Amino acid sequence: MTVYFNKMLNKALRRNKERIGDVNAQIEDSLAGIRTVKSFANESFEIEKFNRENIRFLESRKNTYKAEALFYNSFESIIQLITITVIIFGSVNIVNTDLDLADLITFLLYINFMIEPIQRLNHMSTQLQEGITGFQRFMEIMNMKPAIENKPDAVILPEIRGEIEFRQVSFRYEDHLDKVIQNLSLRIEPGEYVALVGPSGAGKTTLCSLIPRLYDVTDGEVLIDGIDVRNIDLQSLRQK
Ligand SMILES: Nc1ncnc2c1ncn2[C@@H]1O[C@H](COP(=O)(O)OP(=O)(O)OP(=O)(O)O)[C@@H](O)[C@H]1O
Ligand SMILES: [Mg+2]
Secondary structure, eight states, rough: HHHHHHHOOOOHHHHHHHHHHHHHHHHHHHHTTHHHHTTTOOHHHHHHHHHHHHHHHHHHHHHHHHHHHHHHHHHHHHHHHHHHHHHHHHHHHHTSSSSOHHHHHEEEEEEEEHHHHHHHHHHHHHHHHHHHHHHHHHHHHOOOOOOOOOOTOOOOOOOOOEEEEEEEEESSSSSOOOEEEEEEEEEOTTTOOOOOOOOSSSHHHHHHHTTSSOOOOEEEEEEETTGGGBBBOOHHHHHH
């Protein structure tokens, strides 16, 4: 039972940690852009976004308390049942003169000795799981591999002329999101200036961030001086 409930607590507490992470990310995002938010009088929108994350956190917290309540109460009930069972069977045996009263009392004392450490261990389990899940989450983040990595045979560019070419480029941030860029081809000669014009959210920043390979294209290729940016050493690409 302890193992089962510990697993349940572990799951609930892990979700807590993920949700509070979301809340923190949301707050950081809002605070970093607070000037923009205020300039566009978007406070209520930000508050709404915060509330949404906060409610998700609250829900996950509720689930933890539910798991805890179920755990402690089931355990306490079983402990009480042990004592009651011993008293009932003991009394029956005393009536049948199979058992002395002194033996029954000794037995009850033994049961208390046995139960006490288990009880103490159980009371520690929330703290224990709190620690374990924190560590698990920490390891998860430390082991996270960056999505964009250097190829083993990546070339280092000694000099960049500055010819940028987008060839049939399509891009989406996540698989479940819509494409921000679709089938875009564009060639910029060295020294040439190009202005990207479009409403907010059109994808201007996105397009630019494909050049230093902050993101990888979904389809097509981005070339610098005729070399696919995915084949260029990241450090050398960004430095240049
Ligand atoms: N990190 C991201 N994850 C998911 N979607 C994103 C991300 N960054 C931008 N988007 C979405 O991609 C689209 C293009 O955004 P982008 O920031 O490139 O627009 P923009 O043209 O630079 O806008 P602005 O003029 O406001 O700077 C928008 O719909 C935006 O919501
Ligand atoms: Mg932008």
